[in-house]
Amino acid sequence: MTFRAYIVDDSTTVRDNLIETLKELADIEPVGTTDSEHEAKRWLTANQWDLAIIDLFLREGSGMNVLEACRRRNPQQKVVVLSNHSSRDVRWRCRQLGADACFDKSTELEALVEYCAQHRGQVHAGPATNGAGASVAPGAPATSLPASLT
DSSP states (O other), rough: OOOOOEOOSSSSSHHHHHHHHHHHHHOOEEEEEEEHHHHEEEHOOOOOOSEEEEOOOOOOHHHHHHHHTTSSSSOOOEEEEESSSOOHHHHHHHTTTSSEEETTTTTTTHHHHHHHHHHHHHHHHTTTSOOOTTOTTOOOOOOOOOGGGO
């Protein structure tokens, strides 16, 4: 069973490196990317996906608006924020808007990959696995990332 991720980020380099990392280390198939709010909202409402990874600052629009647009989704679909702006207040606001987890691009990429791999495992394990509210603490043991993402 394919586990599908959609990536919303204004950096081509981050998107490309994240695609390779998710495929290699978390066995996740990226099914699309964008750098704009409008395209992200359109794609996420019209397509099948398991995980959305959203940056907060986009080429056009805001990741916060994308996050809010994902509120009405299947409970198994997870939305995570990956941003350089991840203060406690920003994380709190993202959670209020429906984020399942928030990660800092500079310091928590390994935790993001671990979260993605765990969520993929929970979805494939079926309803017997309790994945509600699961999150990975910063600094948790995780798979090593390629140098291009660290």
